Amino acid sequence: MAHHIVIGGGQAAASLVAKLRSSGFDGDITLIGAERVPPYQRPPLSKAYLLGEMELERLFLRPEQWYADNDIALRMGVRVTEVDAHYKTLRLDTGEVLTYDKLALTTGSHPRTLPAAIGGTLDGVYTVRDLRDADAMAPEFRQGARLLVIGGGYIGLEAAAVAAKKGVKVTLVEMADRILQRVACPETSAFFRDLHREHGVDIREGVGLKELTGTDRVSGAVLTDGTELDLDFAIVGVGIQPATALAEGAGLEIDNGIVTDDHCRSSEPDIFAAGDCATCNFKGQRIRLESVGNAIDMAEVAAQNMAGEDVAYEPKPWFWSDQYDCKLQIAGLNLGYDAVHVRQDGAARSHWYYKGTELIAVDAMNDARTYMVAKRLIEAGKSPAPEIVTDPETDMKALLKA
Structure with a gap:
């Protein structure tokens, strides 16, 4: 057998x-x-x-x-x-x-980790990848604790959101010019920067970590701009x-x-x-x-x-991230986009990525209906004109029949 x-x-x-x-x-x-x-x-x-x-x-x-x-x-x-x-x-x-x-x-x-030479192996320095990681860091999330999050990608931002909701004082550093720079447009970065700052997170862009300090356990950090921080723990989210x-x-x-x-x-x-x-x-x-x-x-x-079948795989990219009361849903891949168009419909917001006249991806914030329509449009190879998708009066479902 x-x-x-x-x-x-x-x-x-x-x-x-x-x-x-x-x-x-x-x-x-x-x-x-x-x-x-x-x-x-x-x-x-x-x-x-x-x-x-x-x-x-x-x-x-x-x-x-x-x-x-x-x-x-x-x-x-x-x-x-x-x-x-x-x-x-x-x-x-x-x-x-x-x-x-x-x-x-x-x-x-x-998860990528920090070198021991800059404090990456100190106690109180965590990554988020498996159950053991989550269980180990859970006791750190106490009211008033001081956290440094290194990295402004989705993992870092999600960890920062959890910490802020738990009453932790959060500083997040991102070496690139903006958070989410590798994966999202400036408009999406700005949306989540504002969201985190509204919840008290101190986001510092264009600033990296020089070293974590402490004898056996992390107690501080020195940033690349010379700033020194007192810490209780750190989370590394660098990919x-x-x-x-x-x-x-x-x-x-x-x-x-x-x-x-x-x-x-x-x-x-x-x-x-x-x-x-x-x-x-x-x-x-x-x-x-x-x-x-x-x-x-x-x-x-x-x-x-x-099992002996002959089936080809056709990737249909979709992603999501939950931060505070915001659910981000992403359809498609924004590789090579040259224009972003914003749709605002009340509290719902979406960012539509185009490569020339082709719709290639959409970021939808608290807008599940638009996300589902966008996902189906992308998978069907349909690319409505930007002025249509950004018009809040447009019946989104009707676009699927066009």
Whole structure:
């Protein structure tokens, strides 16, 4: 009987084993994860879970019993130390060697950390990536505590929002000229800068961290403009990098992630990859999509092909971020945009990205209806004129029929 193995513990891993079984594969399935809990959601770690609004069990993507009911062997709290693509084996840190027929790598990503030379290894310095991170930092979020957030991307901003809601005094530094510079237009940056300042967050753009200070535990920071801050803790949100060590050791092709073809296969035909660790083709470009949507969709296509189907993966990028009472929803990718048009409809707001006359992405703030319309327009290749989409009198749903 064939044996398919999936390595990972997040959204892609859970989606892949579920789709593999529902696609008719009746062989053995083993899911191996380094953490001691079943696969769980990552996004709430920096939001609802950290705020205490979500219990641990609600993080789990499926109850543990579901895996047993579907004859999926869970091997949690175990690390894979080596993959041999030639002999189709993998070695665990227990010393066991397992044989597979097809293998899926859904190993996710690692947060970038600060060097020890500038205080990155001091106690009280955190990253936000897994359950252990969230549990470790949760006691720090107390009224009046002083926090430095390093990095003005979505992870840093979400952590700052949680901290501010908990009564923490937050300073956020971003080395670039503006927050969200890598992923969003100036209009979106300005919206979230104003939102955070309204909640008391001290945002400093164009300023980086020189060093964190303290003997064993962080107690202060020196910024690149010479400012010195007293701190109780710090959160580092300076991006992530794909977890490709196993793939590299197996000799797979790597290019900012595990290179996959249109069927989610790596350079080894019996090894598939999905989620944050993998790159895919999008409109002729090789990209890596760090999103729940991509993790689910890519994993399900990988599963179908592992089950013997012939399904091509077509990325449909979508993202979201929750900060305070604002829900940001993003459809499409804004790569290469040359114009942004703003739609304001009462409290709802959206930013429409165009590349020439082509609509390529939309940022929607507290505007779920516009987001859903925009997502469908982009996926259908429809590009309404900017003066139409920015007119608050426009019936957005009617655009789908045009």
